[in-house]
Amino acid sequence: MSSVQPISTVPIQKIKAGPLPDRYARGWHCLGLTEKYKDGKAHSIQAFGTKLVAFKGEDGNVSILDGYCPHMGADLSLGCVEGNTVTCAFHHWRWGSDGACKAIPYARRIPPKARLKSWPVVEQNKLLFVWNDPEGNAPDPTVAIPRIAACFSDKWTDWKIEEWKINTNVRELVDNLADMAHFGPVHGQKIDYFANVFDGHVGYQMARGGHETLSDGELVADDAYFGPAYHITRMCANVGGNILNSILLNCHVPIDQDHFILRFGVIVEKNPALSDAENEAVADNYITLTQNAFHQDVEIWDSKTRVDNPVLCDGDGPVYQLREWYSQFYTDAAEVKKSPRNVFEWRREVGTWSQREDIPPEAVSDLDKI
Structure with a gap:
């Protein structure tokens, strides 16, 4: 005779998902190549x-x-x-x-x-941007899109950009900035050092570690969201015994609250020891690898559900702090509170997160020049 298992008295966490915002984020949104x-x-x-x-x-x-x-x-x-x-x-x-x-x-x-x-429209880095503000205010000059010198240098390749329609709210994409824990399961990346910095309208991510497909050694990636929708990554990898520098574009434009267009692009620094044809071949191959790696996230976003109250463990990153930083773009400009710089760090040798107010020494000194 089978026995009936007793009902557990341990409380069950129910997923909560409140109404989606009734507005779209204030800031510059990238529409792809100006040409x-x-x-x-x-x-x-x-x-x-x-x-x-x-x-x-x-x-x-x-x-x-x-x-x-x-x-x-x-x-x-x-x-x-x-x-x-x-x-x-x-x-x-x-x-x-x-x-x-x-x-x-x-x-x-x-x-x-x-x-x-x-x-309002602006052209920068050979890309076209449109300004959205639900209050109808003119663009804030303090949040101008920073110039990337590599975009205008013949020592770098031109942008190669792919576009995807993603069937979810844009917050799922932005959460990645603080989601250190997904790099191993999704991308096969071993993280040795990870940090987030939330400073005004800019949100940074710094990651150091190995990668199964993008580097034969340490992969160094410095990321920044300049506002709500324009994300740039400066990446350095060892590929076939050569150091390969690249800059990644990751930007989104909401179609509506349940869909957005994701534009993912890459430019690669040319190796002066290679011919133009060889540099193009190296760039094309690496661009394909980076796009494939990013699409690993896309497959998950397309099917996951929205969670406003995620159950986090002590190894997770500052997800709630990231969302608090991101909420400023959905708040009337006059009501945005100026917050002190927040820095969150994780080191493999320590295995826990720590918080500080100064930029960590492991971070590059010129993040604003990404």
């Missing part, structure tokens, strides 16, 4: 729960407007670019880069309300 938008065509962009249209005017600048014509709702990306305007394919209303209607072919006057939103 993509300079072909003379109108480009459709699904972002921030709506549709935008991007186009290059005859002045050489890329403009981004709300993507639906306020006249009768047509998709402006179906129209054509004329001068510094985009012309609606439905009734040929012409919209300028400032969002104002410039001409209506069958009207004697333009209605005063004939205006749509013009989104």
